[in-house]
Amino acid sequence: MLVLSRDEVRELLDLDALVEALADALVDLSAGRTSAPERVAALVPERDAFLAAMPGYVPALGSLVTKLVSLFPGNAGSAMPTHQAVILVFDPATGLPTALLDGTEITSARTAACSALSVRLLAREDSSVLAVLGTGVQARSHARAVVRVRAFSRVLIAGRDRRRADALAPELMEELGLPVRAVDSYAEAAQHADVVCATTHAVEPVVRRDWLAPGTHVTSVGCNPVGRELDDGTVMDALVCVESRRAVLAPIPAGSTDLVQPISDGLITPDHVHAELGELLSGVKPGRTSDQQITLYKSVGVAEQDAAAAALVLARARELGAGRELAL
Numbered sequence: 001m002l003v004l005s006r007d008e009v010r011e012l013l014d015l016d017a018l019v020e021a022l023a024d025a026l027v028d029l030s031a032g033r034t035s036a037p038e039r040v041a042a043l044v045p046e047r048d049a050f051l052a053a054m055p056g057y058v059p060a061l062g063s064l065v066t067k068l069v070s071l072f073p074g075n076a077g078s079a080m081p082t083h084q085a086v087i088l089v090f091d092p093a094t095g096l097p098t099a100l101l102d103g104t105e106i107t108s109a110r111t112a113a114c115s116a117l118s119v120r121l122l123a124r125e126d127s128s129v130l131a132v133l134g135t136g137v138q139a140r141s142h143a144r145a146v147v148r149v150r151a152f153s154r155v156l157i158a159g160r161d162r163r164r165a166d167a168l169a170p171e172l173m174e175e176l177g178l179p180v181r182a183v184d185s186y187a188e189a190a191q192h193a194d195v196v197c198a199t200t201h202a203v204e205p206v207v208r209r210d211w212l213a214p215g216t217h218v219t220s221v222g223c224n225p226v227g228r229e230l231d232d233g234t235v236m237d238a239l240v241c242v243e244s245r246r247a248v249l250a251p252i253p254a255g256s257t258d259l260v261q262p263i264s265d266g267l268i269t270p271d272h273v274h275a276e277l278g279e280l281l282s283g284v285k286p287g288r289t290s291d292q293q294i295t296l297y298k299s300v301g302v303a304e305q306d307a308a309a310a311a312l313v314l315a316r317a318r319e320l321g322a323g324r325e326l327a328l
Contacts, residue, residue, distance in 0.1 A: 001097055001098060001099060001100055001325065001326050001327070001328055002098065002099040002100070002314070002317065002318075002323045002324070002325060002326075003099070003100045003101075003323055003324050003325075003326050004099065004100070004101045004102060004313065004317055004322065004323040005102055006102035006104060006105045008102075008317070008322055008323060009101055009102050009105040009106060009313055010105050010109075011322075012312075012313045012316040012317055012320070012322060013105070013106070013109050013309065013312060013313050013316075014312065014316070015109065015112075015113055015116075015144065015145055015148060016148060017312055018109060018110060018113040018308070018309055018312060019113045019116055019117050019120075019145070019148070019149070021061070021308040021309070021311070021312055022110065022113055022114050022117055022305055022308050022309075023117055023277075023281055024060065024061075024308070025058050025060075025061065025304045025305065025307065025308040026114075026117075026243060026276065026277045026278035026281065026304065026305075027278045027281050027282050028058060028059075028060055028278070028304070029243070029244060029276070029278050029302065029304045030276045030277075030278025030279045030281075030282065030284070031278065031282070033059060033060065034056065034057060034058050034059070034304050034307075035056065035057040036054070036055065036056035036057070036302055036303040036304055037055065038246065038247065038250050038254055039052045039053060039054045039247075039250075039254050039303075040052065040053045041053075041253055041254060043253065044072075047072055047073075047074055048073055048074070048224075048225060048226050049070065049071055049072040049073065049074070050070070050071055050225070050253050051068065051069070051070045052068070052069050052070075052071070052254070053066060053067070053068055054066065054067040054068075054069065054301075054302075054303040054306060055067075055303055056302070056303025056304050056306060056307045057092065057307065058304055058307040058308060058311070059092070061307060061308060061311045062092055062311070063089070063092070063307035063308065063310060063311040064089070064090045064091070064092040064307070065087050065088065065089050065090070065303065065306055065307045065310050066087070066088050066090075066303075067085050067086070067087045067088075067103050067106075067107075067303065067306045068085060068086055068088075068103070069083055069084070069085035069103060069107060070083070070084050070085070071083055071223060071253075072084075073201040073224050073227075076136060076200075076201045077136075077160070077161065077164070081104055081108075081136070081137050082136065082137075082201055083104065083107050083108070083137070084103075084104050085102075085103025085104050085106070085107050086100065086101070086102065086103045087100070087101040087102075087103040087106060087306055087310050088100055088101075089101065089310055089314060097328070099310075099314055099323075100326075101310055101313060101314075103306065106306060106309045106310065106313070107301070107306070108137050108138060108141045109141055109145070109309065110301075110305040110306060110308070110309040111138060111141065111221050111299060111301060111305070112138065112141035112142045112144065112145035112146070112221075113145050113309075114243065114277070114299060114305060115142055115145065115146060115197060115219040115221060115297060115299065116142075116145040116146045116148060116149045117149075117277060118217070118219055118241065118277060118297035119146050119149050119150060119195055119217060119219065119297075120149040120150075121241075121277065121280050121281070121287050122217050122239075122241065122280075122287050122288050122295040122297065123149075123150060123194065123195050123217035123288075123295070124194060124215050124217070124288070124291055125150075126194075127150045127152065127194035127195050127217070128150075128151070128152055128153045128154070128194055129152065129153065129154055129155075129156065129192055129193045129194050129195070130143070130146060130147065130150075130152045130154075130155045130156070130193060130194070130195050130197070131155075131156045131157075131158065131189035131190055131192070131193030131195070131196045131197065132155060132156070132157050132158075132189075132197050132199065133158055133159070133186050133189060133190070133196065133197065133198045133199060133200055133206050133207070133229075134159055134198065134199035134200040134206075134222075135157065135159035135160075135161065135164040135165050135167075135168050136199065136200075138199035138221055139157070139159070139168065139197075139199045140168070140171075140172070142197045142199050142219070142221075143155060143157075143172050143176065143180075143197075144175070144176070146195065146197060146219075147176055147178065150195065152178060152195075153178070153179070154178060154179040154180070154181065155172065155176065155178055155179070155180040155181070156180075156181055156182075156183050156188075156189040156192060156193060157169050157172070157180060157181070157182045157183070157189070158182070158183050158184070158185055158186045158188065158189035159200075160200075162182065162184060165182035165183070166182045168180075168182070169181055169182040186206045186207070186211075187208070187211050190207060190208075190211040190212060190216075191211050191212075191213070193213075193216065194213075194215070194216060194217070195216070195217045195218075195219070196212070196216060196217070196218045196219070197218075197219045197221075198218065198219065198220040198221065198222055198229040198230070199221055199222065200222045200229055201222055201223075201224045201227065202222060202224065202227050202228065202229050203224065203226060203227035203228075204227065204228070205228050205229060205230055205231040205234075206222075206229050207220065207229055207230050207231065207234050208231045208233065208234065209231060209233030209234045209236075209237055209294075210233070212234065212294055214291075214292040214293075214294070215290075215291045215292050215293065215294070216294055216295075217288075217294075217295045217296075217297075218230070218234065218238065218294070218295070218296045218297070219296075219297045219299070220258060220296065220297070220298050220299065221299045221301075222258075223253075223256070223300055223301070224257070225252050225253035225257065226257075227257065228257050228258050228261065229258055230258045230296070230298070232262050232265075232267055234294070234296065235258060235259065235262050235267075235268065235272075235296065236262070236267060236268060236272075237294050238294040238295060238296035239274050239287075239288065239289075239293055239294065239295045239296065240259070240272055240273050240274050240296050240298060241273075241274055241275045241276065241277060241280065241287075241295070241296065241297050241298075242259075242273055242275075242276055242277070242297070242298050242299070242300075243276060243277055243278075243299060243300070243301070243302045243304075243305070244276060244302050245270070245273050245276060247300050247301075247302050248273065248298055248299075248300050249263070249270055249273070250300075254300070255300060256298055256300050258298055259272075259273065259298060275287075277297070
């Protein structure tokens, strides 16, 4: 069995290639050519946390994997990531376990890369200001990924702790080669942005409809079983797109409180979810229809994303002879 550490996964995973691989995997997902059951989660109620299992198979990539991922929102603001994971890869011809990969880096990268894919599909072509809400792992990965698909002229950062935003801004400015500025509030960031990426574990919404200018594209990857990133007005007014209807509308904690709650409250119906990204990519559903339209990509993560990312990492590892072989 090949074993790859977090640092090795980070070095091996190419973001541009990942965006393209995710596009292919999501087209197959929407066409019914993949296999990924609803995630199963063991709840840790005293921490408002859970441990989930996410098996998935993408035949076109020859990728059969399962991810074990924990979500502990209380880790936000500490040195410990809120999401921590491992991915086990199996040979789809024999069922033999063939590789064990760090899944924390893959989860971060594939989540951000899929948001970048949504920006490529739904954001206005002239989008120039990116707002990143949050200062943790996903904030960093989103800034790195999303700037690859639009010609942004500047990036705004906002978080619960202004000091963390102030520290992150120069770090990203050096890495991205763009002006990056920390601002005082989520509202200030969102009001001045063409694309808003919410990457928090908020209990109360960090994206509110009153803050969004016409034509804004919003991505939301927060997954807090007892909280929401988006207010009802944003969800109700937006053209809503997802990776998978089944995944995002599943019961909490597997599904999204941002969509399940307003459905439960009678504010929208499941049909309010306009399209899966795979349907936009294949032309089954249209995307943005005007420059004034608010568009929203809500993510809960699906195993097909992990399978696509793991396949890329393993192909590159075998090409370079990276990792260590371990006999079980």
